[in-house]
Amino acid sequence: MTKFVLPIFCFFAFSFESLAQHDFDDLYESNATFKDYIESNMADYQLFGKESVMEIEIKSDFKKLNSKKDTSKYQKAIIKYAFNDTVTIHRKIGIKARGNFRRETCSYPPIKLNFPKKKVKLDMLKSFDKMKMVGNCQSGSSYEQYLLSEYYVYKMLNILTDSSFRVRLIKVNYYDTGKKRGKVESQRHAFIIEPTKAMADRLARHIDENTSFHYGQFPPENRHLVTLFNYMIGNTDFSILARHNMKIIMPNEESNYILPLAIPYDFDYCGMVDPxxxxxxxxxxxxxxxxxxFRGPCEPFEDYQPTLAKFQSKKKQLYDLIDSSNLLTKNTKQRMTGYLDLFYEILNDEKRLKKELGVNCK
Structure with a gap:
């Protein structure tokens, strides 16, 4: 199983006092001490295994990016992070706007980061290519809370199943070269989403883009959890069979699994976030x-019992995730936990739950 690591974002604890600012690959290739340290500590720097908020800087013409929102080609950018007190590492990357609705609606579109593979010297990074970054749709504290709410929705799904996209919260300093003043123009939270291939590798699977499936081909624990989770968060903007905000991954040949898995993503358009x-x-x-x-398949109520039991067993963890956040405001916490309260009220009312799962099922 491949472990997804990303040293370009990591913070290290020793110094190169004679160094000032370096490209990661150049430093890795030219400095034996740096190279030895990276290779001996790779396991410590799994990007999606950490809960701390990373701080990075992205330098590019954001005036152009935000106005044109062109998804056809990447524009030049530089990403930087503090190696330690004396060294800053930078990497040349490409960025472009991504997404459909948010790209057209938001002043700051979601971004795809493209790390050129051909220049990567470290073997474990050669499979790493593109990564989605979700930022604030608009400026202001309220949109910061919408962003953080969506981030925690991803984390809630992580609590319920490993078959989900992992996310990492970051704080981004945006340096806009399209403006005359040469300084960091803004600082906002964002989160990055585990690349699909990395997620599939972690689960010993591969991506399927073309095969047609019916509901019965997905394991009950997968299709029931995906549809009930989207019901819990109030999301109707998805489709397993049409692959709308959904990735399908298939087992590798050496795997014992024989069925596809549906992996949902993109949760801003839901009641728990409520932008x-x-x-x-x-x-x-x-x-x-x-x-x-409820937008799931029509099945006997008894078939949902194992998945319903999982939601009950994970209830405390879901609430604790929200309550323990030092980034969500009191009002946002109350809104999210209140929405969760209503979900568990329905789960505890069998008559109502049977009606909810039966009236609008497909």
């Missing part, structure tokens, strides 16, 4: 994004 731009699709029988609507 002002999110509205339900016209075809749905709900008027507000905070109204829950």
């Amino acid at each position: 002002p731009y999110a509205i339900p699709a016209d075809i749905l029988p709900i008027d507000d994004i905070t109204q829950r609507l």
Whole structure:
């Protein structure tokens, strides 16, 4: 199983007093001490195994990126992080706008980071390529809270299953070369999403882009958890079979698994986050994004019992995740836990739950 590591973002605890600013690959190739340290400590720097907030700087023409929001090609950028008190590591990358609705709606579109593979000297980084970064849609503290809410929704899914995308919270200093003043123009939180290939490798699987599936081909514990999780967070903006905000991964040949897995992502358009731009699709029988609507397959209620039991067993961890955050405001915590309260009220009312799972199932 491949462990996904990313030394370009990591912080180390020894000094190179004679060094000032370096590209990671140049430093790795030219400095034996640096190279030995990296190679002997790779296991300590798993990007998605840490909970601390990383701080980085991205330098690029954000004025151009934010105005054109071009998804067809990457523009030049430099990413930097503090190696220690005396050394700053930088890497030349490409960035471009990504996403559909948010790219058209937001002043600051989501970004895809492209790390050129051909120049990578370290073998363990050669499979690393592109990574999605989600930032604030608009400026202001309220949009910061929407972003953090979505981040914690990803973390809630991580609590319920390992078959999910991992995320890492970062604080980004944006240095806009498109503006005259040469300084960091803004600092905002963002989060990066585990690349699909890295997620699939972690689960001993590979990505499937083209095979047609029906619900019955997905393991019950997978299809039930995905649909009930989206019901819990109030998300209707997904489809397993149409692969809308969904990745499908298949077992590797050496794996004992024989069925595909559905892995959901992109949770801003849900009631638990509730951003002002999110509205339900016209075809749905709900008027507000905070109204829950079950979008799973029609199956006997008894078949859902193992998954319902999992939601009950993980209840405390889900609440603790929100309550323990020092980034969410008191109002955001109350809104998210209140929304969770309503979900567990339904779970504890068998008659109501049977109706919810049966009326709008597919």
